Amino acid sequence: MQVSHPSLGTENQSPYQVESKREILSILKGFRDKSQLISMMINGGSEAFITSVLDIDDKNNTLIVDSTPTSEANQRIIAASTVFFDGLLDRISIQFSSSNVKVISFEGKPALQMPLPSSVIRLQRRENYRINTPVSTPIKCVIPVEVDAGVQKHKFSLVDISCGGIAILDDGRLIDIAIGTSYPECQMDIPGIGVIEMELQIRNSQELTLLNGKTTRRIGCAFLNLSSKTLAAVQRYIMKLERERNAKMTGIS
Known part of the structure; x- marks a missing residue:
């Protein structure tokens, strides 16, 4: 499945698309291990929140990220048909999406859980590094x-x-x-x-x-x-x- 991201326009993304589960897990674990912040967007990018990857469960194929500060915003994310993510990891722009988000408790605090993305866009443009x-x-x-x-x-x-x-x-x-x-x-x-x-x-x-x-x-x-x-x-x-x-x-x- 090709990821469609609101900031990419009509650019052909296929050369940058990663579909290997092993690679996807490695990328997501990189965000978690380096505590790298990432943008979480809904409604075509008109509403964005700063979050971080808390955990990746490769057995159950789920991703857990930090929730937003308000329950109202969390509900809007849950109701969104697609949630987009955009962040930098080791000087590379990483973009992916997921859906079917739900609120859970992670280490005693609210968090957002969703299925692992089936593909990730990895963009490394030397001229725009x-x-x-x-x-x-x-x-x-x-x-x-x-x-x-x-x-x-x-x-x-x-x-x-x-x-x-x-x-x-x-x-x-x-x-x-x-x-x-x-x-x-x-x-x-x-x-x-x-x-x-x-x-x-x-x-x-x-x-x-x-x-x-x-x-x-x-x-x-x-x-x-x-x-x-x-x-x-x-x-x-x-x-x-x-x-x-x-x-x-x-x-x-």
Whole structure:
């Protein structure tokens, strides 16, 4: 069965599709073992929640993920015909779907149980390789935003970064999320590299409910007319993050 995901559009997904149960279990266990957060979406992606994989039962072919903060949201997920998941694992975008979700108790807390996905989409695009930025010390992107008093510079926390663009969190819903909207004269202070300037263009947005119950908006932005010097700086930072991530995984740091 081919997975249809709301963010993939009409792209041919078959070259990236994984149907081997062994591989699917390995991918899902990777999310669990590395405590990697993942987006859980319903209603075609219009409603999204941050969750994590709690357990995989390969004997009963079930997947258990963390529930949402409210019973109302859990009921909407249960009622959804399909639930989509989208996350990053070892620099690869992982997407899958399931259905027939039900609420269970896992280690004394509410959780969501569903059948294991029959297939998984694994996307690794070198030109768009993105990596999560540190949560403990988030990078800030300064974007000039039009408000009633005129144009003001606001800071937004980065979620991830690639050579093609960034994803930011807009808690205050200040950004115009119309696809194609451009924001010139943006700045980003990259640790160890310094301040870089760029122009950003809105590509997508998504409302998210975090594990603590708070809501935010995740916005995907593409770099426009990035200079070769700035691109090189972004590449250096991505390599730095990758080295640090690998060091933590191997216990060196």
